[in-house]
Amino acid sequence: MIDFIEVPAGVRFTLHVQPKARRTEIVGAHGTALKIRVQAPPVEGAANAAVVEFLAEVLGVPRRNVEIVSGAGSRTKTVEVRGLGRLAVAQALMVRGV
Numbered sequence: 001m002i003d004f005i006e007v008p009a010g011v012r013f014t015l016h017v018q019p020k021a022r023r024t025e026i027v028g029a030h031g032t033a034l035k036i037r038v039q040a041p042p043v044e045g046a047a048n049a050a051v052v053e054f055l056a057e058v059l060g061v062p063r064r065n066v067e068i069v070s071g072a073g074s075r076t077k078t079v080e081v082r083g084l085g086r087l088a089v090a091q092a093l094m095v096r097g098v
Contacts, residue, residue: 003032004090010065010082011089017075019047024054026093033076034093048072051079059084059092 005012014033021037028035040050048068056063061083071077081089 001032002029002034002090002093004086006086007080010080010084011086012069012078012080013089015051015071015077015079017047017051017077019075024050026058045072048077051077055079055081059089 002013016030016033016035018027018035018037019040019042021039024036024038024040026034026036036051036054038047038050038054040046052063052066052068056066059066059081061081065082065084067080067082069078069080084092
């Protein structure tokens with residue numbers, strides 16, 4: 001089960017990111033993290049930018065509301081989504097099959 005943690009600004013959760021995938025998609029749970037595949041390669045921040053853009057689209061928030069707060073150089077990242085609650089984030093991701 002994915003841990004969605006409420007913080008004053010919104011929600012934080014952990015991602016496990018697989019770059020250079022065939023397509024960008026949510027795969028499901030990877031332990032307590034959400035696993036995402038992105039088409040972008042892990043070069044010059046391209047995969048991180050793809051993660052932020054994809055999550056913003058899925059959650060219906062502006063890109064500026066999605067921030068990678070730790071793990072920018074790693075496959076395991078902590079993401080903060082501002083402006084949404086834990087339940088709203090979980091429901092939006094459940095629609096995508098998590």
